[in-house]
Amino acid sequence: MTCGTLNSSATSAMDTMDYNDAYFTVNFTENETYTDILDLHSLWCELYPQQERIVNIFQTCAFCLIFLLGVTGNCLVIATFALYRRLRLRSTTDIFLFHLALADLLLLLMLPLKVAVTNSHNLPESFQKATRAFHAVNTYSGLLLLACISVDRYMVVVRAQEMLRLRNQIHTVGNLAAAGVWFLAVLLSLPEILFAWYYKRDCRACEQVKMVTKGILIAVFCLTLLIMVGCYTVIARVLCESPTHRRGKQWQRQRTLRLMVVLVLVFLAFQLPYTLVLFLQMARPHCQLMLEYTTCTLAYTRCCLNPILYALVGVRFRKDVSHLLQDAGCPCAPHRSLQTRSSISVSSPPRSTVTGFTPVSPCYSSSDAVHSIKFTFSEIK
Structure with missing residues (x-):
């Protein structure tokens, strides 16, 4: 982005x-x-001067709102992991959600610096290179982590037996996958890291560097979208084919399917327009400025929605947030009962209540391990 x-x-x-x-x-x-x-x-x-002023006002207001909401939401996700889940960060879903919140938070923190680098010609070259490098790394890592979350949910639902055999290595596999995502993001950011000073020059080589970076971002977007659609399609087919004997289970299935559709639609609505503008700019450089400014602002909005769509929809996450607000002395925090206090203690085992979307761990019925698989959605331990 x-x-x-x-x-x-x-x-x-x-x-x-x-x-x-x-x-x-x-x-x-x-x-x-x-x-x-x-x-x-x-x-x-x-853009004429009057158009520049109008778009400047729009972008400034939008970026301030995005910055405040996005930083708040992602800090809540990271704080719940740090304060209430430091001994329970065992599933790959927890690991990917933590790194996704970290990538989005760093991307939003770099937003004011990115604006300063773009609009100023007097900043040191090293500062410009570092800003563009961090911005690119967090952009690519955020997109790749969305793909990892989709693959993780696919493995838990569709490949439950393989995940059960790997349950002792889940933590190691998740950390290695997250480290691989960050390493791949750095590799994809090398053109911006090595040629950051080309962005304010007008030459043929500069345009080629810009085309390469835009092409990489388009490729990463297409890869992420393909993985999300493929994984969620297979998950939906498996859920629709599995038998249901209880109304509550059928309601949970419908809620899961609706949430998967929302995840894909939100990703398309907020990221696809900017990607299409980049594609048009590759065909006709220097054009579509108004579209670029508008869709870029829209793309940053996705960083505000990720904590809601991928983390805070879980019941346990919402409880952790309410506990965090209460411990911070916030008057709007709900009252925590004695039973709730004991249920979140470190020594108590995590519950397996079926509540939301994100599958955490498959639970096999002892009578029929193949045809009766129970999934827990959006508990996100």
Whole structure:
């Protein structure tokens, strides 16, 4: 999500237009003029001062709101892991959710610095390189972790027997997978790390570097989307084919299917528009500025929704958040009873109540280990 922000000193894209381009060699009707085509092109390829002010105000307000909500939500997720789950971070889902919240939090913390780097020409080159590098790493890691969460849910639901055999190595496998995601994110960010100083220069090599970084981001998005759709489709098919004998179990299945659809739709709604704009820019550089600024802001909003969609939908997560607010002395926190206090103690074993979406561990019936598999959704220990 290495999008640009407004720069009042940016040169007009019209200065570098090739007037031999086929775009300007079309046959005009008697009602069309060359000036009309230029005005239409200018609307998307350059911004007038009044347009810059309007978009600057919009982006500033949107980024402030995104920053506050996103930092708050992701800090709550990280705090619940640090304060209430430090001895229970055993499932791969817990590990991936923790790293996803960390990646989104770091990405949002880098947002003010990213804006400063984009709009200033006087910052040290080392600072610009470090800012772009951290921004790129957290962007790629966040997308890849969404794919890992989808694969983890697929393994728990569809490959439950394999996961049961690996239950003693789950913690190690999860940590290795998370470390691999961060390492791969660093590799994917190498073009921005090595050529960060090219972004404010106007040369052929600079455009090639920008095309490479945009192409990598598009590829990572497509890979993540393909994995999410594939895994959730198979999970939905397995859930629909499994028999249900109780109304409560059928309700949980319907809730799980609806939540999976919401996860994919939200990912598409907030990330796909910006990816499409990047694709258009690869075909016609310097254009679609208004679309880029708008869809970039939309893409950052996804970092605010991830804590809600992937963590706070779980009952136990919500309880941990309420306990955190109560321990912090927040007057809006619900009252915690004595029974609730004892149920979250470190010495007490985790419960296996069926509540939400994220599968944590499969529980096999002793009478029929193949045809009666019970799943726990969104408990997220």
